[in-house]
Amino acid sequence: GQQVMQIPQYQHVQEGEDFTTYCNSSTTLSNIQWYKQRPGGHPVFLIQLVKSGEVKKQKRLTFQFGEAKKNSSLHITATQTTDVGTYFCAQNTGNQFYFGTGTSLTVIP
């Protein structure tokens, strides 16, 4: 099946530090979505990127879609303990939908 690579798999940061997770695909994507899953919870939609090179911001979160529409990143500025969870990218290649392996973020107070 489709391989949706996310790096890193785990990240521990001190509160106030920045955090970035990367999502890479072997194929060109129609669009990409990002979700957050708190421990014990279900995925919650964060954002969708559609255009090549698109950059979107939500408060301290910055999302980018690569020029070739094969990769994406999520950057969090000045992490807070409320940012704890696993961040997944989800790729739409037409009719098929694949979630990435996820990056688990731990924020140390």
Add this chain to the structure above:
Amino acid sequence: EAGVAQSPRYKIIEKRQSVAFWCNPISGHATLYWYQQILGQGPKLLIQFQNNGVVDDSQLPKDRFSAERLKGVDSTLKIQPAKLEDSAVYLCASSQTEGAEQYFGPGTRLTVT
């Protein structure tokens, strides 16, 4: 607006038994998804419905898993017979249209012993 409803929340069965999960999507959402999420992994799409038609079931183990959405609203996912490796959380999600943001239900945690 009511969210996606799933039941049961937890289920424990022995291997070779059967189990069924139910999902009621958000009203008006045409697209419904079933995912399997094994601990420590990302959700894996099992089947996607558009109204009552199947869009993608390429990752559904059809020898033991089946799903239906007869009236284009709620859906059931069945496993028969269950294996130990089916232990996972089964998530249902819905979206207004295909490819739009997905709203997830709380999931059903299945343990096969």
